[in-house]
Amino acid sequence: MAFDQSTRNTLQRFVSAARGILEEEFTRQLQNDYGLDPDSGTVSLLESLRHITDQQRETARILRATLEHYCAGSDTDAKAGLDRIVREQAFTIFNRLAALRMAEARGLLIETVGNGYQSQGFQLYSRLAGTGLGETGDAYRVFLQSVFDELAQDLPGLFDRFSPQGRLFPRETALLEVIDLINHGEIEPLWGEDETIGWIYQYFNSKEERKAMRDASQAPRNSRELAVRNQFFTPRYVVEFLVDNTLGRLWFNWTGGETSLRDRCQYLLVKPDEHPEPAKRLRDPRTIKLLDPACGSMHFGLYAFDLFQEIYREAWDWEQAHGPGCLDTETGGSDELKPLSQTYADQDAFLHDVPRLIIEHNIYGVDIDPRAAQIASLALWLRAQRAWHEAGVKAKDRPQVGHGNVVAAVAPPAEVELRKRFMEELDPLDAELFEKTLFLLKGLPELGVLLQVEKELPALVRQVFGEHGDLFREEDKMQWQKAEDRLGEALSSYAHSAKTSYKRRLFAEDALQCFRMIEMQSYVFDVVLMNPPFGAVCASTKTYLTRNHPNSRQDILAMFVERSVDMIRTTGLIGAITSRTAFLLSSYTEWRQKTILEDTKMLALADLGNGIMDDAMVQAAAYVLEKAK
Numbered sequence: 001m002a003f004d005q006s007t008r009n010t011l012q013r014f015v016s017a018a019r020g021i022l023e024e025e026f027t028r029q030l031q032n033d034y035g036l037d038p039d040s041g042t043v044s045l046l047e048s049l050r051h052i053t054d055q056q057r058e059t060a061r062i063l064r065a066t067l068e069h070y071c072a073g074s075d076t077d078a079k080a081g082l083d084r085i086v087r088e089q090a091f092t093i094f095n096r097l098a099a100l101r102m103a104e105a106r107g108l109l110i111e112t113v114g115n116g117y118q119s120q121g122f123q124l125y126s127r128l129a130g131t132g133l134g135e136t137g138d139a140y141r142v143f144l145q146s147v148f149d150e151l152a153q154d155l156p157g158l159f160d161r162f163s164p165q166g167r168l169f170p171r172e173t174a175l176l177e178v179i180d181l182i183n184h185g186e187i188e189p190l191w192g193e194d195e196t197i198g199w200i201y202q203y204f205n206s207k208e209e210r211k212a213m214r215d216a217s218q219a220p221r222n223s224r225e226l227a228v229r230n231q232f233f234t235p236r237y238v239v240e241f242l243v244d245n246t247l248g249r250l251w252f253n254w255t256g257g258e259t260s261l262r263d264r265c266q267y268l269l270v271k272p273d274e275h276p277e278p279a280k281r282l283r284d285p286r287t288i289k290l291l292d293p294a295c296g297s298m299h300f301g302l303y304a305f306d307l308f309q310e311i312y313r314e315a316w317d318w319e320q321a322h323g324p325g326c327l328d329t330e331t332g333g334s335d336e337l338k339p340l341s342q343t344y345a346d347q348d349a350f351l352h353d354v355p356r357l358i359i360e361h362n363i364y365g366v367d368i369d370p371r372a373a374q375i376a377s378l379a380l381w382l383r384a385q386r387a388w389h390e391a392g393v394k395a396k397d398r399p400q401v402g403h404g405n406v407v408a409a410v411a412p413p414a415e416v417e418l419r420k421r422f423m424e425e426l427d428p429l430d431a432e433l434f435e436k437t438l439f440l441l442k443g444l445p446e447l448g449v450l451l452q453v454e455k456e457l458p459a460l461v462r463q464v465f466g467e468h469g470d471l472f473r474e475e476d477k478m479q480w481q482k483a484e485d486r487l488g489e490a491l492s493s494y495a496h497s498a499k500t501s502y503k504r505r506l507f508a509e510d511a512l513q514c515f516r517m518i519e520m521q522s523y524v525f526d527v528v529l530m531n532p533p534f535g536a537v538c539a540s541t542k543t544y545l546t547r548n549h550p551n552s553r554q555d556i557l558a559m560f561v562e563r564s565v566d567m568i569r570t571t572g573l574i575g576a577i578t579s580r581t582a583f584l585l586s587s588y589t590e591w592r593q594k595t596i597l598e599d600t601k602m603l604a605l606a607d608l609g610n611g612i613m614d615d616a617m618v619q620a621a622a623y624v625l626e627k628a629k
Contacts, residue, residue, distance in 0.1 A: 003195055003236075010186050011196070015094075015203040018178050022090035025174035030082065034060040036067070038086050041079030043067070059167055065502040066164040069510075072414040088165040091204060091371050094178070095158055096148060096166075098191075098200055099378050101182050105191035108385045108395075112147055116140075116179045121147075137172035145169070154401050155381055158374045164506060165370075194383065195236065198297030201375045202231045219536035223411075223445035227369035230533035232613035234299050234577055238622050241267040242575030243303050245604050245624045246527045247290060250573060251311050254279040259314055261307060269604055284327040285315045286337055286361045290527040291567065293449040293560060295365030295406065298376035300529040300575075305383050308358045316340055316350055351391065355384035356399040364405040366520060368448045373408035380404055407516050409448040412438040413507040422494055422507070426487075433464045433483050434511075441514050446538040450556075450563055452548060454521045488515055525568045529575045532560035534618065551590040558582050558591045565599045565627055572627050574600070580607060580621035600625035 003011075030036040033052055035044030049060055063085065070081040103109035110121040117136055125143045126136075133139035145161060152159035160166060170178065181187070190196045205228045213225050220226035244265035252259055252270065256278025262270060285308065292300045319327055324339035337343075344350040365376050381401055388398045413419065419438070423431035440460060444451055457480060465479045495508035534557040537545050545559060552558035557578040564574045582588045583596075596602060604624040612620040 003193075003199065007190070008199060011190060011199050012203040014181055014184070014187050015200055016206060018094055018181050019090055019204055021174050021177050021181075022094055022170060023086050025170045026086045026089045026168050029168055029171075030063070030086065034063055036060075036063060036082055036085075038079065038082040041077060041082060043078055062164070062167055062502050066167075066506065069164070069413075069415070069503060069506040088371070089168045092158065092163075092165045092374070093168070093170060094204075095200075095371075095374055095378065097178060097182060098197065099151075099155075099158065099382070100144075100147065101191045102197065102382055103385070106382065106386050107389055108382070109147075112144070113179055113182060116176065116183070137175075141169060141172075141175070155377055155403075157403060158378055165374075194302050194379070195233075195299070197375055197379050197382075198233050198299050201297045201372065202233045204371075205231060219542075220446075220538045222538065222540075223368050223409075226446060226533060226538055227367070227372070229535070230294075231296065231369075232531065233297070234531045235612060236299075236303075237267070238577050238608070238612065239299050239303050240265070241604075241606060241622055242529055242577065242624065243300060243307060244268040246529060246573040246575040247288075247304055247307050247311075249603070249624075250288075250526060251307070251314075252276070254282055255314070255318075260310060264310065265307070279328075281326060281328040282315065282318050284329045284337060284340070285311045286357060287329060288362055288527075289364060289523055289525045290362055290529065291364045291366070291523075291525045292529050293366050293564065293567075294530050294532045295367050295376050296369075296372050296531070298363075298365055298379045298406070300531075301363045301365060301376070302379055302383055304363060304527075304529070305355075305358055305380070305387075308362050309354060309387065312354045312357065313351070316347055352388075352393060352397075353399060355387040356401055359384055359401050359404040364407075364520060364523070364525070366407050366409055366449050366517070368409045368445055370408040370410060373406050376406045377404055380406070405520070407520050408513060409444045409451075409517055410510050410513050411445045412441045412514050413510045415503065415507055418504060418507045422490075422504075425494070426490060429464055430483055430486055430490075433461070434487055436460050436464065437518070438511070438514070441517070443541050443544060444514065444517065446541045447544070449521065449567070450541075450545060450549070450559055452521075452563075452566075453518050457518070484515060484518070488512065491515075521567075523567075524572075526572050527575070528564040528568055528572070530560060530564070531577045531613070532557050534579050551594045552588075554585075554587050554591070555579075555582060558588060558595070561625070562591065562595045562599075565595060565625075568627050570627055570629050573603070574625040574627070575622070576625075577608075577612070577620055577622040579618040581619070583621065596625070598628070600627055602626075 027038050030038060033056055035046070035049050043064065046057070046060055046064065049057065052060065066085060067078065067081045070076055070084055071078065097113055100109060100113045104111055104114050111119040112121040113119065117140060122140055122143050126139055129139060133142050148159045148161055152161070156163070210229055213220070213229060220229055244267040248261045248265040248268050251261055252268065253276045257275045258278070261268065290301070290304055292298065295301065315327060319340050324341055327339065329337040329339070340350060344353065359380050363380060367373055367376065384401055385398070419435065423434060426434065437460065440453065440456055441451065461480045491508045491512050495505045495512070534555055537556050546553045549559045549562055552562045561574065561576060561578070568574065582591065602623060603626050606622045608620040608622060610619050
């Protein structure tokens with residue numbers, strides 16, 4: 001269905017109402033049960049909470065540890081930290097309920113939220129559990145939490161009930177109010193649409209909130225403001241235009257035009273008589289990497305998933321026709337891929353595994369908003385489940401997908417004492433490397449992929465482990481890879497050991513996320529697709545960005561385009577929707593000359609005008625660039 005303005009207005013009212021209910025509920029819980037007041041920022045002593053159960057006392061302790069973690073090493077005060085806790089708890093529980101409803105609409109989950117207490121899943125559960133779980137409301141809470149626990153195996157970032165963002169659960173009255181909103185007749189038809197989760201992400205922050213941020217400061221003051229100011233959903237037809245002419249175009253070229261994508265991709269710009277020279281060896285689809293560096297709800301990735309499914313089918317047929325070894329399996333790393341026919345017993349076994357392959361090998365995403373990582377991972381997981389459902393693969397026979405390749409650009413942990421204690425457990429050289437790496441990542445939440453980690457790591461590694469010359473040679477790469485593996489294992493052990501406190505767990509998990517970001521930036525991509533932020537950068541990062549992006553310093557959108565050129569291989573493709581002012585104003589002359597005319601070749605440009613990205617006050621253009629040889 002089309003998400004016209006009327007539909008979007010309805011969805012916006014729904015999201016606003018649900019957010020209001022949940023934030024009010026969790027604010028009351030913090031005040032009444034846990035001795036934390038978001039209104040004033042006051043924190044009562046844990047010992048003074050004599051009215052709560054042992055389980056609530058543990059939650060109160062964890063909430064205080066989370067607050068300390070949020071406030072460590074930054075200008076965040078207790079009030080701002082508690083506001084963040086309320087906001088994140090509300091967003092997470094809302095996403096969980098929305099995810100269940102979307103899974104129901106796709107036939108992936110027995111009715112759980114769709115009819116509240118009368119849902120088929122809960123009725124069956126309550127008959128099996130009997131009266132052992134207490135009143136209906138208590139039993140329904142336990143039922144939902146058991147569903148969360150099951151889904152947490154694939155999506156821990158969203159469904160892990162022990163994560164700092166998901167500790168609280170709404171009481172019965174608030175829960176039923178939100179479920180009634182979810183099941184309202186105006187909203188019900190939208191749960192079967194892939195776009196719905198993206199609009200939920202955008203509308204969780206209101207237009208009024210964005211306006212207030214802009215009125216308070218011309219430039220974003222922190223990473224959250226940068227994210228909220230730029231949450232503009234990309235229309236489906238723009239997504240298709242850009243994906244068709246990047247991923248679709250590459251596969252078209254490699255196959256010499258012998259692909260069903262020629263007809264399937266309705267926006268693919270192909271001349272009727274165009275027949276490019278096919279590649280000597282067709283790329284193994286497991287080696288194709290696509291990145292959205294400002295992924296939001298992963299709208300580009302969802303449509304790319306459709307194309308990748310067809311690409312994998314055609315690759316299998318190609319290998320069957322030309323024999324093992326006809327597919328180029330070069331990954332640029334240490335992984336060795338066997339031919340498809342030697343990896344899978346038959347075509348059915350291969351197609352059975354394709355959704356997992358797409359999520360684990362092909363689609364990558366980065367966002368400075370951790371909530372976007374929740375949404376993007378969920379969207380891809382739902383898309384994979386839908387593919388298996390349509391293929392008739394039963395839930396018990398589906399491979400576990402895992403977290404995929406969506407990374408939140410979070411701040412490195414700032415707790416000095418915890419860092420010192422962790423480093424005491426490491427080899428001295430690893431400890432030095434760890435400390436220097438965290439310092440290198442200091443601006444990550446405001447910069448995301450604009451932080452050029454891969455350009456600064458060589459000098460850092462040589463500084464710690466010794467010189468190997470002027471270039472980042474194989475010795476340096478091997479040293480870093482081995483050290484990264486050791487640090488990853490040490491952090492995982494640090495996070496999950498029996499003696500670990502909750503603050504240590506938060507410290508270790510943020511550090512692990514930072515190392516995932518470093519790994520992401522070590523890859524070379526074939527396609528970059530994006531609707532990047534635009535306008536001014538955060539004041540705290542302006543000096544760094546001006547120094548590293550002198551030709552694109554006028555606007556963060558130009559920096560993202562310039563940075564994307566660094567991240568793709570020669571003849572790789574970039575698809576972007578941005579403000580068109582970068583192609584018109586004289587202040588962007590240096591960017592156009594270097595990035596657009598020298599470093600890339602423009603393959604397509606659509607001048608779209610106003611009103612394309614909901615309420616973003618920009619005239620938009622969608623374009624495709626090829627990295628020059």
